[in-house]
Each structure stands twice: as structure tokens, then as C-alpha cells.
Amino acid sequence: MNNIFTHSKKGFLLVTLFVTMLSFANENPFYTVEVAAVKTTLTLNSVKEGSALSIKDNRGTVLYSEIIKVTGKYSRAFDLSFLPNGKYTFEVDKDLAIQEIPFRINAGNAFINKDKEKIVYKPFIRAVGDYVYINKLAIDGEPLEINIYFINKENKYEELILSEVASDASKIERTYKLKGLNLGNYKVVLYSANRTYEKTI
Template sequence: MKNVLKHSKKGILMVIMCTAMLSFANEVPFFNIKNETSSTSLVLKRLKAGNLLSIKDSHGVIVHKEVIQATGNFSSKFDLTLLPNGAYKFEVDKGLVISSIPFTVKSGLVLFNKEEEQIIYKPHTRVEGNVVYISKLALNGEPLKIYIYAVATGYEGLLYSETIENTTNIERIYRLNGLEDGSHKIVFETEGREFIEHL
């Protein structure tokens, strides 16, 4: 009976966490952009110290990267007109959420398309003893591929793989025998990205 109550509490906590993440999905934009002749002013709201801001090109190559130093609003100016013609995006990694703001540079003109802003929710992993809890918000039912590997010195073997799709609230529980620090690795693939957790 104690185990049932314990697992019920964990399930309720995961539902509350996902509900909170859903509430962020309907918020007003977290950024403000002012495009001027030679510079672009970017204001990002509700950041925490340690969040990561980067500018990437269409191939995923990072052309600028900085760690946010203070919690609150972040403001900076960028001369994006110096970038070669092409497609780019500002990307803000806020822990469980990655937000991207796409823009293009053409002949010194910088054009933003706020309608193409993208929010990606990362998988969240929690370990208790030999049990691994995984949750992820997938608002559009985007697939999540999960690969669980056993890891030892010079060896890596696939233990289990699964693809979950057509659901907005992904929750999985796995029991891994002999779970010790560094003995397992979980690889997540979703929305063209890969996330790795070492357990």
C-alpha cells in the first residue's frame, strides 16, 4: 500500500510539472526585437543565470554563444548585418525548454519572422534507486525516440528502444537493474535533435 501511495504522489507531481509547462506555452512572447539600421536590439525576458544564448546558422553551426550571467531580463545589441546571406536563428536554452527565433540576412537586411518561433520541450529524467522516470511535453504529438544503453569501460550495448508518438504528455518508467553512476546512458531523439543523459 505504501508503494502505491508513493508512486501515486510521483505521478501527481509529474502531472503538475507538465501542467506548469503547458501554462508557459500560452504566455506572451519571452523576447522583444528592435531592428535598427546597423544593429539589432534583443531583449529576453524571464531568464536565469546559466541559461545559454546562441546564434546558429541553417546547418546548426554556432556563430555566437554566451552564458547568461544574471537572473531576470537580458538585453544586448548585435550587428547581424555582418553575417553572410542566409538563414539563422537565436536559440535560448532555458533548461527544459529551448526557444528559437529565426531570421534571415540578405544583402545587409535582417528580417525576423515571429510566426516561425519554435519552442522545444526537452525530456526530463529523474532517477530513484533502480527506477528511471521520464517525462516530456509534446504539444504537437511529435515523436520521441528513447534508446537505453548499458555502459562499461570500452563497451556500450543497447538494452531497450522505444518510439512514442501521437501524445502530448509523455511519461515512462523504466526499472534498470544494477543502476550505478555511469553505468547507463539514455539517448533521446525528437524534432531533429538529440539529448543524452548519463546515469
């Protein structure tokens, strides 16, 4: 089982991947926030149907979530006055990036912290024939932990067959050759920036 994978570090980059990410980063402005009395209105100026909006506390606990059902402009008013004083984040998960919009609650009022805004680029996993390609923008230098498991069809057990931590100044690119696809499936589990991403092949 040790030879199921042949590791190749050939450069692999999809132009469309970067176009999508760069267009996401260059939207201007991506959002606006209005606070009036106890209502905080978040307006997203350009979203796609299927994007996810959530509110998280500073421990990453999801307090609110929804799937956006419109393409274009989206607006929702929130009553955040019930939240205790502290730090929170609006997260917009779309395509291959997550926009983090941090804010704090003080005495029932919301204050956006624009200096702490961040875009988290998600890894892109693609399987073609016997190969699996993994790509990720790493603008902040975040390492990417890659774990690949073989899932036996008969016994349904999972065996870790590859584990590595990849890092790069700007982008991470990995290519792996799969063997024994007729014997079972593979599960790719990636960790980066305190987030987990999975895909079964």
C-alpha cells in the same frame, strides 16, 4: 543482459514539470527585437541565470553562443550585417524548453519571422532508486526515440539494451526498472526534433 530492464508504461507526470513549461509558454511577450542601422538588439524580458543564448544558421551550425549571467531582463546588441543572406535562428535554452526565434538576413538587415517561432520541449529524465522516468511534452506530435545503454564498470563497454520510438498526441511518459546497478552505469540517449539529449545514470 536481455532482462536488465523491465519496461513499464505506468503514467508518470510531475506537476512542477508542467507548471514550469506552461509558465514558459505563457510569458507575454518573451522577447522584443529592435533593428537600427546595422545593430539588431534582442531583449529577453524574463530569463534565468544559466540559460543559454545562441545564433544558428539554417544547417544548425552554432555561430554564436553565451551563458546568460543575469536573472530577469537581458538585452544584447548584435551586428549581423556580416552574415550572408539566408535564414538563421536565435535560440534561448532555459529550463525544460528551447525558444526558437527565426530571422532572415537580407542585404545586411535582420527580419524576424514571427510566424515560424517555436518552443521545443526538452525531455525530462529522472532516476529514483531502481527506476528511470522519462517525460516529454509532445505538443507538435514529435516522436521520441529512446536508447538505453548499459556501461560495464570493468570493461567500460557500452551495450544497447533498449531501443524504442515513443509517440503521443500530447505527452510521452515512460518508466523503466533498472537491474544490475552494482555492475555498471546506464546511459540514456534521446532523439527528438533533430536534437539529442543524454544522461548517464
